[in-house]
Amino acid sequence: MVDPTPGGSRPPREPSHLEVIALEGIPEIQTDDDLAQIVVDALRATPGALPAHGDDVLVVTQKVVSKAEGAIADLTAIEPRPEAVAFAERWDRDARQVELVLRHAKRVVRMDNGVVITETTHGFVCANGGIDASNVGPDRGTIVTLLPDDPDASAGRIRVAVREATGVDVPVIVSDSFGRPWRYGIVDVAIGVSGLQPLEDLRGTPDRDGRVMKSTVRGVADELASAAELTLGKRSGRPVALVRGARFIRAEGSIRDVLMPESMDLFR
Amino acid sequence: MVDPTPGGSRPPREPSHLEVIALEGIPEIQTDDDLAQIVVDALRATPGALPAHGDDVLVVTQKVVSKAEGAIADLTAIEPRPEAVAFAERWDRDARQVELVLRHAKRVVRMDNGVVITETTHGFVCANGGIDASNVGPDRGTIVTLLPDDPDASAGRIRVAVREATGVDVPVIVSDSFGRPWRYGIVDVAIGVSGLQPLEDLRGTPDRDGRVMKSTVRGVADELASAAELTLGKRSGRPVALVRGARFIRAEGSIRDVLMPESMDLFR
Numbered sequence A, B: 001m002v003d004p005t006p007g008g009s010r011p012p013r014e015p016s017h018l019e020v021i022a023l024e025g026i027p028e029i030q031t032d033d034d035l036a037q038i039v040v041d042a043l044r045a046t047p048g049a050l051p052a053h054g055d056d057v058l059v060v061t062q063k064v065v066s067k068a069e070g071a072i073a074d075l076t077a078i079e080p081r082p083e084a085v086a087f088a089e090r091w092d093r094d095a096r097q098v099e100l101v102l103r104h105a106k107r108v109v110r111m112d113n114g115v116v117i118t119e120t121t122h123g124f125v126c127a128n129g130g131i132d133a134s135n136v137g138p139d140r141g142t143i144v145t146l147l148p149d150d151p152d153a154s155a156g157r158i159r160v161a162v163r164e165a166t167g168v169d170v171p172v173i174v175s176d177s178f179g180r181p182w183r184y185g186i187v188d189v190a191i192g193v194s195g196l197q198p199l200e201d202l203r204g205t206p207d208r209d210g211r212v213m214k215s216t217v218r219g220v221a222d223e224l225a226s227a228a229e230l231t232l233g234k235r236s237g238r239p240v241a242l243v244r245g246a247r248f249i250r251a252e253g254s255i256r257d258v259l260m261p262e263s264m265d266l267f268r
Helices: A035-045 A062-069 A082-091 A095-103 A151-166 A220-232 B035-045 B062-069 B082-091 B095-103 B151-166 B220-232
Strands: A017-022 A056-061 A072-074 A105-112 A115-120 A125-127 A143-145 A172-180 A183-194 A240-244 B017-022 B056-061 B072-074 B105-112 B115-120 B125-127 B143-145 B172-180 B183-194 B240-244
Touching (some): A017 A220, A017 B220, A035 A056, A035 A151, A035 A240, A062 A143, A062 A151, A095 A115, A172 A220, A220 B017, A220 B220, B035 B056, B062 B143, B151 B183
Antiparallel strands (some): A017 B017, A105 A115, B056 B240, B115 B125
């Protein structure tokens, strides 16, 4: 049975109850593992996850996507440029990792205080280009994960596998932990989507009192990623969660919809 | 019965299931309404909300807090300075609202492209100083809400009332919708907390493979606020949600813990 697409072009209903279920039984992921099949198996192994509902969203953390896709690098093979060496020496960083960040950058936004903030080739502005050494696997001291090449496509492959296995078209988000200017702490945001609009644009619609809202665009995919993180954490070995009951709009969205164009960017 | 404080100084467990329940029956809030009592009544009126659990968190949106506390202004009483008039004319904004934003600012971070980004007197960096004309109530065309004077204290008052009424000490977050540089869309974040640490600092703790994590500070209060928003939306008339099953640390935290000190701010 293929699920109908609630929402669609109709205004989505206002849900009042949300559930987030961390999927169980996902093993340590290795390069070339069939992550989509592993997610399907985990959906089947997790009590309450199936049957999928029309308002479910799967959130898959970047780390397992990158590992399965082989989006990793071994620092021992990296020759840092002098700029990376100087920055690393000054701030007690690994020059090879700084070099990797620069190689995967479209531009450097800030490079100061031990922090390298770049715009990645995808258009994300984040610290260290999303390159990360935590939870890459045991005994892999010089291995780091890179961001997936095309996180929308990564999400799409998992979505197709789930649809083929369960008959239900569940939107998929690939998430990663990003810092923010002015606020301490990292929060999970979406870096890839398939099957949902990452934003819900309420501009021009009336608020509860009939007043037209001028600037309300909900960052719903990012909020879904953050909600999922609350059940996944950083140490649990749970890299995938199902979010059930959220309000979002089904569509063939892209994470590119979230990227602020240069003309509107006040913080270049 | 007073609930024990799970977490405390022990490492919190890793939850695998989260629920968010939007509270029912909250009326349009007016100045001097007893918001804490209204939240208690709503907890009692919402199926499944009580008895409260040890890992519950209440998320209350800023709009109702500001309205109950009288943190509102009538634009008809505001005389804008010439700078506000010029900016408003250029970008089709209301000069009186721009004036109010400037009055409540510690400093202007950016003022361009129709957007005024300030650091508020609280230390939040956000668009329009958190001053907002949507959902203020019917027939109130010139009324805007300001941020509460002391959102930690606002959260604390609701927490005390819930504890006195139910015997359970439920942490409280006051949330608001903030934009972000480089990403379209607003997401709900915490602007006040009582009874929990807004951050979970994992620096120095081992990851799943035993590698010490160097920069992982979870912005857990912001993620809780975002998770709550998924059940509240902007048009639903549901301003309060209970989040059940999240991992967080109980403590007498303050939202000031989240503010990035000037010395670490690369985007002043």
